[in-house]
Amino acid sequence: MSEKEKTKGGKGLSFSQEGIVFLLTLALFVAFSIILPNFLTSGNVIALMRSVSILGMLALGMSLVVIGRGVDLTMVATLVVGVVWAVKLTNDGMPFGEALFYGGLLVSAFGLIVGLIVAFAEIPPIFTTLAMAPVIFGIGNPFLFKQDTHNAPRNVEWLGDLGFGATLGIPNTILVFGLVALVIHLILRYTRFGRSIYAMGDNPLAARMTGLPLRPIIVSQYIMTALVAYLVGLVILASNSGINSRLAYTTLVYDVLLVVVLGGIGLSGGRGGVRNVIVGTLFVGTLLSGMTILNLSLTAQNLIKSVVMMLALIADTLVNPRDEQTSQQGDI
Amino acid sequence: MKLKSTLIGACAALALAGTASAQQELSNASRDSYMEAVAGKRIVYIPMSMTTDLVLTWHAFLQRQADELGYTVDVRDPNWSAEAGARALTQAIGEKPDLIVLQNPDVQAYARLIQRAQKAGIKIVQLNMESLSQSDAYVGADWYGVGYTAGEAIAAQCGGGNGASNKVAVVTGVPTAPVDLFQMSGFRQALEDAGSDVEIVSEQSAGYDPSKARAITSSVLQQHSDLCAAFGIWDGQDAGIGAAIKEAGMADQVFLVTSGGGAQTSCDRVEDGSFDMFIEYDARMQGQALNTLVATLLQSDREAGAEKLVYYGPNYIVTPETLNPASCFVVDEGQ
Amino acid sequence: MSATDTLVRLRYRFLPDHMVGEILSKRWTDNAIPFTALVLTLAIFGNINPGMFSAFGLYDLAGQISEFGLLAIALTLVMISGGIDLSIGSVFALCALTVLTALNVYGLPLPVAVLLTLAVGAFCGAINGVLIGYMRLRAFLTTLVTLVMFRSIYEMILPKVATDIVLGMPDSVVWDNLGFSSFLGLPYAFYIAAVIAIVWHIVLSRSRPGWHIAAVGGARRSAHNAGINVRLVICLTYVFCGMMVAAAAILFAARLTSVGTDTGLGMEISVLTAVILGGTTLGGGRGSVAKALIGSVIVLIMTNGLLQMGVIGTVSALILGVVLLLAVWLDVRWVKNRQKLIDSSYVSPAYIQLKDEDTNTSVYTENDxxxxxxxxxxxxxxxxxxxxxxxxxxxxxxxxxxxxxxxxxxxxxxxxxxxxxxxxxxxxxxxxxxxxxxxxxxxxxxxxxxxxxxxxxxxxxxxxxxxxxxxxxxxxxxxxxxxxxxxxxxxxxxxxxxxxxxxxxxxxxxxxxxxxxxxxxxxxxxxxxxxxxxxxxxxxxxxxxxxxxxxxxxxxxxxxxxxxxxxxxxxxxxxxxxxxxxxxxxxxxxxxxxxxxxxxxxxxxxxxxxxxxxxxxxxxxxxxxxxxxxxxxxxxxxxxxxxxxxxxxxxxxxxxxxxxxxxxxxxxxxxxxxxxxxxxxxxxxxxxxxxxxxxxxxxxxxx
Missing domain, CATH: 2.120.10.30 (TolB, C-terminal domain)
Structure with a gap:
């Protein structure tokens, strides 16, 4: 991994936020490997990767909108409602495949609504999605389901494989993560749609004036994010053989946002890519895994996590200072 | 019905003599006065959130009895926010209902408000978690007992060289939640009482999120491949522990103990081997006891705060061996 | 002069057309949409819930508004300067814990406890302020991280003092009165909050520091070039935000006299909702105390009303979300079109009949x-x-x-x-x-x-x-x-x-x-x-x-x-x-x-x-x-x-x-x-x- 990063990133890497976070990750990894005897085993590294792949996949979906100067805080609510509803339909007697299809339609509809509001009502995405998250969850509970715990249907073999199976010694979840990363990378780098997202994130006005169909792009972005979230929901369902709607109450979506931004995708859009998300994910994964092995309490973990993240943010600012003349208005 | 009448008996024993005597003879006069005492009264029910099996079950019980006896139950759903709950409680105090049924989020949050309600002459039944302020009645699980039972079982399983090792991992929800603290103190006490050499090698919090529980357990299993047992604080979260153990292929080696209100989803997990031992603080039993206490308090002429009735629900142990169709229940979602 | 001319003359003399544009260009008409929303909310929920306007209902509401309003003003301060503070919920919890620990556990005198709490709030704000103002970190992320940081500290301290807080009884009449007594039917906290709100209103709308804040938020580069110490102003907004949150936490602590594990959890979202509902825009430059208060009252009345109606929590969150979207949407439209409306209505010509030139004289004959x-x-x-x-x-x-x-x-x-x-x-x-x-x-x-x-x-x-x-x-x-x-x-x-x-x-x-x-x-x-x-x-x-x-x-x-x-x-x-x-x-x-x-x-x-x-x-x-x-x-x-x-x-x-x-x-x-x-x-x-x-x-x- 490190070799690849270095050759691809080149000279600029070590000076960007991505580079700083990557160096920090390396430092942490080395430190943990020395301190903790069992840290550097293939099993642990795989477990580490596996444990952050959900976060990573969500971050990949999030990065799609963030690069386009948006943000989607509805991801977790969308995945919970879509997947729980599909599971409930299955438990009520519908074939799982069919239920999944309806769940997919539902989350696409959610993405569509969010996208339409952002694109046409011109409400800033952060508020649209902030307000839409409880709306989506409120539609799910109580109108589509009521109870919080739902078990996965037992007789679906591929679901078990997704959650517990492994291919060539690598858990399928990690493979799915890799696949999602690859697809999003290809979309962002090699399709007209992907280039449009960058153009839009960089300068929406200029993008519109050059004739890019901004509104359709925005809408499809949010639909894609919703579908990625739905896929992540399936992975969660598979790996815990069930899903709990309480997930929608957690601050998971902020962790996702932090991963995206830590990796170096600015909230002001137009910058970064899949590699940044992976760096951010590895950073958080390494930190969490090490602290879990050290058996630190959740509170201490949160404190350390926040301090380290703050250090990364400060380091970025010191290396890439901003000042009054260059900062963008409204860029928070 | 049989269960119900036994419970009424049990609670009557708990209750003070004055109300207990009403049960002695089944004359029409006492029935009439009973019906009259409860009819038209108003209860405000303030749970934490209308989503969990416990809360939905309590509500189903409350509502059923209210419909039968002709009083009303108004739900105030704070949606997991203690702050909104405090507002609901303050509002309820202003409305002066006959009784407030309250689920405490923790021991402190509503302490002063409960005192205020009692001063205002409103009776309060607390659910699930006892506040530092006592009120007329409390119904809830015996959290300490849950932890103690789990500790005993794990001591027996892993202590004295019985298991793969003497290592046990604990996954709590949030480290500051009283439910977790009580369970943990019971758990530790049981280990100590058993005099076993069982060692807690990891004590992590997953924030009630099964995915986090799974990640934590995976890490722990990497570190301690000879782990003997795991203890989780809440069944909804501990599905993740079971999944991690299953993935590592250690289902036979690691003994997973968890607890919950007894929704069918939990028994399904016992059945598929995710949970080795499920300690059930039966929500149905709590619902019955709640109804009895509600009826008792609605009849009683005594002032708010005059009585301090307490009911700890018994803990049932469900294992693959003892599992039967009646062990769990399907939550009544149709309201 | 013909009759129609007379009519036209009278019409333009007595109908004050110019007022339309002048009223529209007053700053307070900026609040038209939120204010309408407030009136609607009051009307609807007042009808559904007559109890809200009873003496007890008002007392209760006033107590909540005083806390919530102060928080909204705190966030408004930061948002006018172009920032955002997501850590307010955690700072709130820390401050409530501080004041209760000082009073109930250590038995400190009330003024000392209050000062200590304000200092804690200011200190937390200063951390944000230095990072964002002086080191130029991005506000959203920084405060998202400090949110976790402050919360962790809170969770570390809370278990150690939780029981003592509930058992301890501060020996202060003022403190008890603050929480439980009333003056003219409203709690003392309400009057304290009202005074603070008025002070901030004057500072923001009528004083140099207030204009500096708006200038920094409205156009950071221009403010910098105009000689305003942008970094200091930004830093100070966070410090004052922290202190205002501390003030709210003191009132909260006096009212409930206890803190729980989830005190202040998710508070930033509801406060943000209120502030945005009031019409303050993210990115800076636009916002006021009035907006903050209007937004807070709407949010409080709606959440309380829905709670009291027995609406399921998730559904009331849904309704709140939809209302937020609607309000922001209308507000975006309003802001976009208000200037157009002013432009088209501000100019209001009057009737004037000039006296004919004197043609009998040659005095005006042109010459060189x-x-x-x-x-x-x-x-x-x-x-x-x-x-x-x-x-x-x-x-x-x-x-x-x-x-x-x-x-x-x-x-x-x-x-x-x-x-x-x-x-x-x-x-x-x-x-x-x-x-x-x-x-x-x-x-x-x-x-x-x-x-x-x-x-x-x-x-x-x-x-x-x-x-x-x-x-x-x-x-x-x-x-x-x-x-x-x-x-x-x-x-x-x-x-x-x-x-x-x-x-x-x-x-x-x-x-x-x-x-x-x-x-x-x-x-x-x-x-x-x-x-x-x-x-x-x-x-x-x-x-x-x-x-x-x-x-x-x-x-x-x-x-x-x-x-x-x-x-x-x-x-x-x-x-x-x-x-x-x-x-x-x-x-x-x-x-x-x-x-x-x-x-x-x-x-x-x-x-x-x-x-x-x-x-x-x-x-x-x-x-x-x-x-x-x-x-x-x-x-x-x-x-x-x-x-x-x-x-x-x-x-x-x-x-x-x-x-x-x-x-x-x-x-x-x-x-x-x-x-x-x-x-x-x-x-x-x-x-x-x-x-x-x-x-x-x-x-x-x-x-």
Whole structure:
């Protein structure tokens, strides 16, 4: 991994936020490997990767909108409602495949609504999605389901494989993560749609004036994010053989946002890519895994996590200072 | 019905003599006065959130009895926010209902408000978690007992060289939640009482999120491949522990103990081997006891705060061996 | 005059069209949508929940509003400066914990506990402030991280003191009263919060620090370039935000006297909802205390109402989300269209029937007398609206660039910048101590001493209660003269438009101007005459109790008595001028020079009696294509104090002196200024007294 990063990133890497976070990750990894005897085993590294792949996949979906100067805080609510509803339909007697299809339609509809509001009502995405998250969850509970715990249907073999199976010694979840990363990378780098997202994130006005169909792009972005979230929901369902709607109450979506931004995708859009998300994910994964092995309490973990993240943010600012003349208005 | 009448008996024993005597003879006069005492009264029910099996079950019980006896139950759903709950409680105090049924989020949050309600002459039944302020009645699980039972079982399983090792991992929800603290103190006490050499090698919090529980357990299993047992604080979260153990292929080696209100989803997990031992603080039993206490308090002429009735629900142990169709229940979602 | 004309005249006299635009352009109309939402919410939930307005309901609501409102104001502060603070929930929890621990566990006296808590809030805010203000981290992420950080600290401390907090009883009557007693049916906390809110309202809307905050949020780069210490301002907003959160936490702690594990959890979201609902925008520059409070009340009433109606929590969150989206959507539309609405309704032309020109006299016959004018300082000055000549014959003029130029006698070759004031300098005259008193556009009345020291005399007058727009500021001081007792009378041409929009004021011809008196003896400023149609030139008569002033768009000269038996009287001395009079000044023979800046035309005269036509023109036609007064030709006339026109002098082709706005006589010469000229003219007056000079005429000879 490190070799690849270095050759691809080149000279600029070590000076960007991505580079700083990557160096920090390396430092942490080395430190943990020395301190903790069992840290550097293939099993642990795989477990580490596996444990952050959900976060990573969500971050990949999030990065799609963030690069386009948006943000989607509805991801977790969308995945919970879509997947729980599909599971409930299955438990009520519908074939799982069919239920999944309806769940997919539902989350696409959610993405569509969010996208339409952002694109046409011109409400800033952060508020649209902030307000839409409880709306989506409120539609799910109580109108589509009521109870919080739902078990996965037992007789679906591929679901078990997704959650517990492994291919060539690598858990399928990690493979799915890799696949999602690859697809999003290809979309962002090699399709007209992907280039449009960058153009839009960089300068929406200029993008519109050059004739890019901004509104359709925005809408499809949010639909894609919703579908990625739905896929992540399936992975969660598979790996815990069930899903709990309480997930929608957690601050998971902020962790996702932090991963995206830590990796170096600015909230002001137009910058970064899949590699940044992976760096951010590895950073958080390494930190969490090490602290879990050290058996630190959740509170201490949160404190350390926040301090380290703050250090990364400060380091970025010191290396890439901003000042009054260059900062963008409204860029928070 | 049989269960119900036994419970009424049990609670009557708990209750003070004055109300207990009403049960002695089944004359029409006492029935009439009973019906009259409860009819038209108003209860405000303030749970934490209308989503969990416990809360939905309590509500189903409350509502059923209210419909039968002709009083009303108004739900105030704070949606997991203690702050909104405090507002609901303050509002309820202003409305002066006959009784407030309250689920405490923790021991402190509503302490002063409960005192205020009692001063205002409103009776309060607390659910699930006892506040530092006592009120007329409390119904809830015996959290300490849950932890103690789990500790005993794990001591027996892993202590004295019985298991793969003497290592046990604990996954709590949030480290500051009283439910977790009580369970943990019971758990530790049981280990100590058993005099076993069982060692807690990891004590992590997953924030009630099964995915986090799974990640934590995976890490722990990497570190301690000879782990003997795991203890989780809440069944909804501990599905993740079971999944991690299953993935590592250690289902036979690691003994997973968890607890919950007894929704069918939990028994399904016992059945598929995710949970080795499920300690059930039966929500149905709590619902019955709640109804009895509600009826008792609605009849009683005594002032708010005059009585301090307490009911700890018994803990049932469900294992693959003892599992039967009646062990769990399907939550009544149709309201 | 026909009947329809009369009707039109009456309609435009009595229907105050101009108020629509003026009301719309008040800052508070920015709150129209949130305020409507508030009224709707109150109406709907008041109907559903009559208990809300019962004594207990109000008491309860007031207590919650005081806490929630303070939090909303705290976040508003930060958001106006262009930031955001997501850590308020955690800071709130920490502060509530601090005050309770100090009181219940350590038994500290209440003032110490309160100070300690405010210090904790300020410290947390300072961490955010230093990181975001000085180190330039991004606010959203930084506070997202500090949210986790502060919360972890809270969770570490809480278990150690939780039980003691509930068991301990502080020995303070004030504390108990704060939480549980009431005054006039409302809790004490409410009054405390109200005072804090009013203080912040004044700070934000009426003080320099408040404007700095808005400036930083509105345009950070411009604020920096304007010399505002942007970093300090941003840092301080976070510090004050922290302190306000601490204040809210103290009130909360007094009310509930306990904290739980989830105190303040998710609070940032509900406060943010309230603030945005109130109409404060993310990204800075727009926001106020009123907005914060409106938003808080809406959110509180809605959540309480839904809770009380027994709506399932998730559904009430759904409803709240939909309402938030609707409100923000409407607000986005409102902000987008308000300016358009103002633009289309602000200009409200009035009816004015100009008196026909006097065609019986030949005094206005065009001639070429002005053709031989000498030029002074050609190209050295831009826009000398007025000129002045001192006792030594040096010539002064104003300029568009905010400078006062001086050309030294006798040959006026030597040119210098006499003083720099900063605003476009218009009318000027010398007082008896040889100070040059100047009207400065956008700034007010200033004085330049012979030592070149610039002194502000006044920049505001009394606010008139009937005016919708704030007319206390002097924004278009135009010309002045000084009475023998030293009082300065000056005209403000328009209170509705700035100098650049003078053509619009012409289209309106509404009587937006006034005459103001500045009295140097007690430093007071008072408006003495209102609703004049572009009052422009002013000259005091030697009688010491009256003055002549020109009303430009009304094409007339009026006399006003400010003292004596006729005090307060206004009389038209000369009506129906063929052009638009600008300045008026004394001539050596006891008459007055009046400069006509432009000439009337029949089309525009007719248009003045058709206000609706002019209104349509301003709405539908681009400004470049409007009908404007002709200001390419002008002339100077000499009149008597009684209004008799004696002569007129012209520069027919506009070759040497295209525009005339002002002229001053000095030692047999007329010095001429023009607001769009690049020179000062000097014209020899045939037969004039070659020794007469204006300062001597006004103040007598001086050694």
């Amino acid at each position: 007398k002005l053709r031989n004018v000498e030029t002074i300082g050609l190209g050295q000055v831009e826009g000398p609206e007025d000129v002045a000549v001192d006792r030594h014959g040096n010539v002064y003029s104003g300029s568009r660039h905010g400078e006062i130029h001086r050309w030294l006698a006798p040959d006026f070759k030597e040119h210098e910048i006499f003083a720099h004031i900063g605003g476009g300098t218009f009318g000027m005259n010398f007082d008896k101590d040889d100070n040059l008193v100047v009207c400065v556009g956008g700034m007010g009345l200033y004085m330049v001493t012979p030592e070149r020291e610039v002194v502000k005399l006044t920049d505001e007058t009394n606010r008139s209660w009937t005016s919708v727009i704030d007319d206390s500021r002097i924004q278009l001081a135009d010309d002045l003269d000084i009475a023998p007792d030293g009082r300065v009378f000056f005209s403000e041409a328009s209170i509705r438009y700035t100098v650049h929009d003078w053509p619009v004021d012409m289209i309106e011809s509404r009587g937006n101007g006034r005459i103001i008196c500045y009295d140097p003896r007690d430093g007071s400023t008072k408006t003495v005459l209102r609703n004049r149609i572009f009052p422009n030139g002013i000259v005091c008569l030697p009688d010491g109790e009256s003055l002549l002033f020109n009303e430009t768009w009304a094409c007339r000269v009026c006399r006003y008595w400010f003292d004596g038996p006729n005090k307060g009287k206004v009389e038209v001395v000369l009506d129906g001028l063929p052009g638009y009079p600008d300045n008026i000044n004394r001539a050596s023979d006891g008459n007055y020079w009046v400069c006509l800046v432009g000439m009337r035309g029949p089309a525009l005269d007719l248009a003045m009696t058709r206000p609706s036509f002019r209104r349509r023109m301003t709405r539908r036609v681009a400004p470049a294509n409007w009908i404007y007064p002709n200001i390419n030709t002008g002339c100077i006339i000499k009149i008597t104090a009684e209004g008799e026109v004696l002569e007129s002098i012209w520069d027919k082709g506009g070759v040497n002196h295209p525009m005339v706005t002002s002229c001053k006589e000095h030692e047999g010469h007329l010095y001429i200024g023009g607001v769009s000229n690049n020179r000062v003219g000097r014209w020899k007056i045939e037969g004039a007294d070659p020794t007469w000079s204006s300062p001597v005429d006004y103040w007598g000879p001086k050694s």
